[in-house]
Amino acid sequence: MAIMDTFDYDDIQLIPSKCIIKSRHDADPSIQFGPHRFNIPVVPANMESVIDEPLAIWLAQNNYFYVMHRFQPENRLPFVQHMHSQDLFASISVGIKDAEYEFIDQLKAAGETPEYITIDVAHGHSDYVINMIQYIKENLPDAFVIAGNVATPEAVRDLENAGADATKVGVGPGKACITKLKTGFGTGGWQLAAVRLCGKAARKPIIADGGIRHNGDIAKSIRFGASMVMIGSMLAGHQESPGNMIKIDGKDYKQYWGSASEVQKGAYRNVEGKQMLVPFRGSIKDTLKEMEEDLQSSISYAGGKDLESIRKVDYVVVKNSIMNGD
Numbered sequence: 001m002a003i004m005d006t007f008d009y010d011d012i013q014l015i016p017s018k019c020i021i022k023s024r025h026d027a028d029p030s031i032q033f034g035p036h037r038f039n040i041p042v043v044p045a046n047m048e049s050v051i052d053e054p055l056a057i058w059l060a061q062n063n064y065f066y067v068m069h070r071f072q073p074e075n076r077l078p079f080v081q082h083m084h085s086q087d088l089f090a091s092i093s094v095g096i097k098d099a100e101y102e103f104i105d106q107l108k109a110a111g112e113t114p115e116y117i118t119i120d121v122a123h124g125h126s127d128y129v130i131n132m133i134q135y136i137k138e139n140l141p142d143a144f145v146i147a148g149n150v151a152t153p154e155a156v157r158d159l160e161n162a163g164a165d166a167t168k169v170g171v172g173p174g175k176a177c178i179t180k181l182k183t184g185f186g187t188g189g190w191q192l193a194a195v196r197l198c199g200k201a202a203r204k205p206i207i208a209d210g211g212i213r214h215n216g217d218i219a220k221s222i223r224f225g226a227s228m229v230m231i232g233s234m235l236a237g238h239q240e241s242p243g244n245m246i247k248i249d250g251k252d253y254k255q256y257w258g259s260a261s262e263v264q265k266g267a268y269r270n271v272e273g274k275q276m277l278v279p280f281r282g283s284i285k286d287t288l289k290e291m292e293e294d295l296q297s298s299i300s301y302a303g304g305k306d307l308e309s310i311r312k313v314d315y316v317v318v319k320n321s322i323m324n325g326d
């Protein structure tokens with residue numbers, strides 16, 4: 001089967017509806033996601049070059065969603081305990097290898113249920129992911145389980161039916177990704193259309209993961225069915241970001257590396273990611289504030305008062321021409 005009618009973020013413009021608010025301040029861009037309500041539907045990617053413990057603490061304290069990465073596995077139980085000792089929600093990632101089942105056992109034995117657990121693998125449409133969803137639900141029934149990553153409506157339905165509370169959509173659209181080049185597979189170039197297809201099949205929330213290049217792409221993700229948007233490269237260049245700062249010709253950059261890169265894996269085996277530099281952008285607090293303000297504007301253009309109004313707007317397919325005026 002070939003899916004012919006596809007598009008990506010740059011191919012779409014949303015059409016304004018009559019404004020019903022006096023000020024953009026009156027627009028509410030918050031989102032209920034699992035057991036918490038967050039300021040905006042944005043979550044930094046669960047990558048070692050995007051999030052670390054100090055940033056996770058700041059995000060949780062300030063009402064932003066976060067997902068801690070899984071690349072220092074021994075730190076995860078102390079991390080959950082540390083978050084809970086401060087009355088903050090814990091949100092962690094797991095893989096699907098055998099040792100990860102022992103980690104779920106450890107959490108249970110310690111009496112620590114993270115509020116959110118993300119099953120983070122490249123190809124999430126798999127019985128091994130389904131087994132992990134079921135194991136977490138059996139042993140830590142109060143955890144909100146996010147499973148991914150997937151690219152198809154069938155995958156969304158299979159993971160939801162296995163017990164996932166949300167699914168994460170996006171195989172290969174990431175900035176540090178070379179999956180599409182090395183394997184020929186994925187949603188690179190049609191990520192927004194994949195979000196739309198998956199969103200139509202979903203009965204539970206979906207996270208659009210990868211390919212966000214402008215703040216307006218967040219509103220477009222919401223329009224096409226996402227409840228939350230995961231962002232890597234655009235959130236990796238801040239003073240709070242874990243990557244090293246590099247100066248070239250007087251300009252500051254931060255290192256951003258893929259979770260399946262040689263840098264992350266420590267060996268050139270099954271590499272599907274690269275390391276790159278992203279421009280330094282100052283504090284993440286300012287970037288998140290700007291995203292919030294831009295979403296408030298989006299809600300105003302949608303003719304509503306909250307994110308729900310964005311889901312109803314019409315759109316046009318302009319095929320790669322939204323930058324023509326620049």
Ligand SMILES: NC(=O)C1=CN([C@@H]2O[C@H](COP(=O)(O)OP(=O)(O)OC[C@H]3O[C@@H](n4cnc5c(N)ncnc54)[C@H](OP(=O)(O)O)[C@@H]3O)[C@@H](O)[C@H]2O)C=CC1
Nearest residue numbers: 095096097120121122123149170171172173179259260272
């Ligand atoms: N969103 C995306 O497009 C992508 C994201 N990533 C990120 O990179 C990190 C590493 O991912 P991943 O390689 O899944 O992690 P893991 O090394 O934990 O692999 C997951 C498990 O699935 C098995 N597996 C079977 N088929 C595949 C496949 N096609 N791709 C990957 N694993 C497979 C692996 O076995 P074995 O290793 O023996 O094959 C391994 O046991 C994750 O954080 C992931 O999110 C990576 C690529 C794409």
Ligand SMILES: Nc1nc2c(ncn2[C@@H]2O[C@H](COP(=O)(O)O)[C@@H](O)[C@H]2O)c(=O)[nH]1
Nearest residue numbers: 045174175177210211232233258259260273
């Ligand atoms: N194919 C790969 N995808 C990766 C890798 N590391 C992370 N990712 C995915 O990218 C998004 C972030 O995308 P961005 O466009 O916002 O930068 C992240 O959440 C993962 O799903 C990798 O090594 N290879």
